[in-house]
Amino acid sequence: MDLLIDGLKKAVEMIFTGNQEVFAITWLTLKVCLISILISTLLGLPLGIILGLTKFKGQKVLLMFANMGMGLPPVVAGLWITMLLWRSGPLGDLTLLYTPTAIIMAQVLVSLPIIVSLTCTSFQQINDKMLLQVKALGATKWQTLMILIKQSKMAIMAAIIAGFGRVIAEVGAAMMVGGNVQGDTRILTTTIVMEVSKGNFDIALALSFILLSAAFFITAALTFFQQRSRFS
């Protein structure tokens, strides 16, 4: 119990004394997570819509892979990206290993399937009768798509929130491809792992409160947008 209180005190202290390093780490964490989720959304939404609305050979197989990808362990994603980015690997000349870009790559890999799969499901749920009606009213293909997106926006936001939860919680891949390099690729989760292994439980606990608050504010903002659209 004492430790918990110490941790809370330390977290408040870190935030209000403006601890430069903690601030930089938190900032990097947010930046990396938001960029990852943005890329995943931009790629995953169209993919999910196509997968949900059209029927083609191999569609089920693709969907199966997307569903399996939702459970892709981050360390596996991390291992693949590491081998890809090694100096001796296929992308070695880019020297991306142990950079924030490498973390973003791994996080896109683990969050993309979530967005694809959940978007796909929500579009598959659309009532056929409604589609017929929209067509009967003479909507163009583009107009139809817009109406369907509007219909599914709650589910789309849910997919983005789930994807964001995945990337902000992720540690295994970030440790592997980022290397937890001080001042460069140290994000909140990897710092917590390091502080625990150093035996600094109070600092680790303090960082965990900062991580939770960051996650809370962003998820709250996303939820706000999701729910606001419900009543409009």
Next chain:
Amino acid sequence: MKKNRLVIALVALMLFVLSACGNTAKNDAAAKDKKEKSKAAPTEMILATTTSTQDSGLLDVLIPMFEEENNVKVKTIAVGTGQALEMGTKGEADALLVHAPAAEKKVVDAGDAINYKRVMYNDFVLVGPTENPAGVSGDDIKGAMKKIADSKSVFVSRGDDSGTHKKELSIWDAAGVKPAGDWYVSTGQGMGQTLQVAAEKKGYCLTDRATWLSQSKNLDTLKILVEGADDLLNIYHVMQVNPKKHDKVNSKDAEKFVNFMVDKKTQKVIADFGKKEYGQALFFNYTD
């Protein structure tokens, strides 16, 4: 109106993220401008090292010194010695700072590492529960390990191919014991976490003194039981990865790093490290 809400929400999110990127880019540029006035952009070097040098806090002191002096950005990857050496043989790191002489020799002999230099030493100690169920003490580490195995007292091993793990295996080997069974717990984790497991399970554990000293504040169920034997010496070497064998390594900065580690000034910092906080040095000078 309705359909615009989601679009607005998404655009707002994107703008937030983009502005976030924009800001840092500007800050970076500003920071760079400042730096460039005095010197060029730093080069990057990857140092693969053991968890003990990071967890004890030694690198937090040494790396900034080296970076400042040579205008280099060091990317420190703290892993077990086994993995660090493997990174060296693959050419994935530029310099190595490790502590498993027998395994290091193979890497040097194979020509993957050059400029191999002794840097410092401390020692391994056997820690165990204050109750000491196996009744070990003194400086006879082989006898102590045999006693632990015979009494089947809990022993917590790193099990991660690190320098400490290699040392532990060599002692079991010398004692003629094959460690296996319920009493032998292998964590596969770093030294700090392994010590925490040992404290929880009230087990014996072989650890380097530096990590023990920096963590003993959390480990009040454990104490040092066996220390001081010659075969408990823990020697650290630094080396650079051979640029002739691996063409992508940054050999210029790696060479500077090797020289920096054996430099008199650095050696003094190493010898003084920890004296203030723990009342004794964590590492001792031991150059060639």
